Amino acid sequence: MSTLAVHDHGVVHHEEGHEHHHKATFLNTYVFSQDHKYIAKQFLVTGIIMAFIAMTLSILFRIQLAYPDKSFPILETLLGRFAPNGRISPDFYMSLVTIHGTIMVFFVLTAGLSGTFANLLIPLQVGARDMASPFVNMLSYWFFFIASLIMLSSFLVQKGPASGGWTIYPPLSALPKSMPGSDMGMTLWLISMVLFIASQLMGGINYISTVLNMRTKGMDLWKMPLTVWALFLTAVLGVLSFPVLVAGVVLLIFDRSFGTSFYLSDIVLNGKVMPYEGGSPILFQHLFWFLGHPEVYIVIMPAMGLSSEVLAVNSRKPIFGYHAMVYSLIGIAVLSFIVWGHHMFVTGMNPFLGGVFMITTLIIAVPSAVKTFNWLATLWRGNIRFTPAMLFAIGMVSFFISGGLTGIFLGNAALDINLHDTYFVIAHFHLVMGSAAIFGMLAGVYHWFPKMYRRMMDERLGYLHFWLTFIGAYLVFFPMHFMGLDGVPRRYYAFTEFESMKRWLTVNVFITWAAIMAGIAQLAFAYNFVHSIFWGKKTVQNPWNANTLEWTAPIEHHHGNWIGEIPTVYRWPYDYSKPGHDEDFIPQNVPFSQTMSSNLPHDFEDNPGGLEEHTKWTNAQKANEAVK
């Protein structure tokens, strides 16, 4: 199994020598740092800021949905031309939902989540001194940063930000005259996205090569923690699918600016016959969802990995079915490339093709189910320690179940006919992706905060944050299922024009206030986060009694992670509460020779020498017993 592990000590020595050439300046320590731990923190803080911005946008459009006829002078003061007479304009409403979705999916849950934890955990958990290419890693952050600025700057242009939905289907996004947001705002969106994808590719290539080439001695693939597996497979998905979105985006830029018609045909806009001919809007949807579906797994897989780790550590139990967990991750990763058509059942795609996509889609539910059951089995007969991280991981599982089950409705093409683009879909993906991934990310933040900032976060504020957010998210998204079942469409500015939808207004008011409550709860997190960075309780080296390698590194950060030699790995990362051992955890770098009393024959499956030792030892023990 260890054939892939490369132990290149030459590289390590080189890096150690290399370190002394650099002079630490303010600029290369705090701004253009190439240290993966610092880059992780940059990704995290940027991600959190973007999350707060996107959350504010969502509160704005929730206010519009709850009070469609009411005027809020404060909105006009704050938003100016976007909210004439204190009411958000229909076009700006569309911009709000578009930018909210874009920021949340790409900037928070892709870059903020993978960027933070792949950077922090991959080198520390596989036992490497840094990423394969620290410089490219730094570039990855700065491309992301510039992409974020450009995306936000679109609020400053006259006609407002892009507004065609986060999926930017042409022709709406291709014809600048079809809506205000499709003008300058869409151009900025596309530029930002190209930079963003460049950032993702630079990051992804680094993560992959680090995992494949820079593992420490003994760390074969089957000894890697599930976090590393998840982050690795996520990077693979990203590297394979993001380029396809670039292709789609570049063709869209051509259609917008150079008069081509890749996506356009037979168009009469505002009474003007347009010259486009021969293109297909459906082509864009194929290209978009070829990325788009893997993208949702790019979002959830790191959250799965982080939660798996947190659940095992805090249940004081091995993760149940480690191999099954890895194989189901691989299965999800592979299958996620052949299900994209389930977003296009009613687009006019050939119905037979739709049927095939329906089969592949429901197959992907099997590995998802296996993961869920294994998480539950991990909790069973555990000795559960409710840290805030643990609560968020449990919440992640709960959301994943609730949202995943509705996927079975949507994946069934016949049922999707009536559910597509309704609030049912909103409920589905906000639970299974939005809430689950955010909870996985928050579990990670609470759990690895001591590793990042050398201090602890306040637990009780963490509890408050968890319960308000958890209950809030369910109150917001659960009722939306039923709106969808009543045929209420998503992306509607107001439901006042339909007699049949007016009865949902009270529910909308309720949802909005639940959202505001959950939003305010995030301030508890923000306060806790910032306060703990500076004034939190100092951490000990291994605050959670965890097995993985990052907790063997010193508390103080060093460029190179470990002083002296990198620890060697002898065992898998989940030896928690092993019978026969006095403590309830055995770190990965403890050799079996030091734990004779707790070793199991199973530990020596591919190590005949060790097994012989083990048998000898047990026989000796038995002989001793007999003598007594």
Place this chain on the structure above:
Amino acid sequence: MGFKQLINSKKTLSLFAAFVLFGTNQLMAQATAAADTATVDKSAMWTGVGYYVLLFFVASLCVAILGKILRVYDLTQKMQGKKGLNWNGIMGVCCALFLITGMYGAFWSLDVQGSMKLPESASAHGVAIDSMFTTTTILTLIVFVITQICLFGFAFVYRGSDKRKAYFLPHNNLIEKIWTIIPAAVLTILVVFGFFTWQKVEDSSQQKGDLNIDVTGHQFAWELRYPGADGKLGSLNFRLYTALNKLGVDFKDRNSLDDISADTLVLPVHQSIRLNIHAQDVIHSVYMPHFRLQQNAVPGLPTFFKFVPTITTAEMRRKTDNPNFEYLLYCNKICGGAHYNMQKVVRVVTQAEYQDWIAKQKPYLSDPLKKELHFADATPAVQVKAASNRLALNN
């Protein structure tokens, strides 16, 4: 958190009361003022905002004080040699409470809000979809209840203590096989039924006796075109668009001469209807949820949906106990600023009523359009040529 020590709870309580009094006064005043005059007072606006900000600070203060109290309690307990607050136990109990209230809430929501869902399907194929929906709902609800009970139940039952050690259980191949195979089997059944239903529903091939109706979406309305006595719709060419020939109907095609335009989508009950769906500018979506029908309208790609309405509007009004009930067709694909108001009334009537109605509709080829096309002498060929000179770059 030094500032919290500065505050003692008596002071805050009285302050809080003062804020509430002041705030409600202000808000009331604002409400009456707004009712009296149309112009909104800026200062009133800021007091309103200020009120909420203050309220937020008061709430945070309360949280901070509560935290302080708990910490003091914790410390005194510990000083007296007792155990401090057992947060682990508290959180375990919270999980159990959440499970109970959450389950109650979910079923309340299912019951109350679930009953607000669409009425029974008004189309033949919709019945099959609805029964599949019911099956799926039952299956998923069972899984939902069991898994959530396990999740929060285990969290509660196995909440940690120092006395216990967890049970070392790295894997169990048998049980893992079981819970791979069972979902796979259940999903296979769902897929098989789904697949065949889907194939049947989506079969929109032209058959004799189908009533073809043209639905065309543009920003932000739907246009309808019915065939005339010949039962056939004339062909379209987007380049022929003019203010009078909004759909770009090609009148070189004989079939188009007797086509009819209509305002309401009137459908004869129990008749096979074939919608021919077009879009002129951006993608729209024909969504008729009561008929379990949706199909995108894509520029350059005509799409179809075939269905049989089974319940007339009048009957549905009786069934839903709502004398104003109307079937609707509305747009369900983001298409611009007024996407939220792009609807058409759909009315299902008896055959006789339908014949009555169709006889009263106006021909698409209106008199002004005839004039524009110089009908009888000139053909629109000139226009076609003019338009095709402006070719797209990649052609």
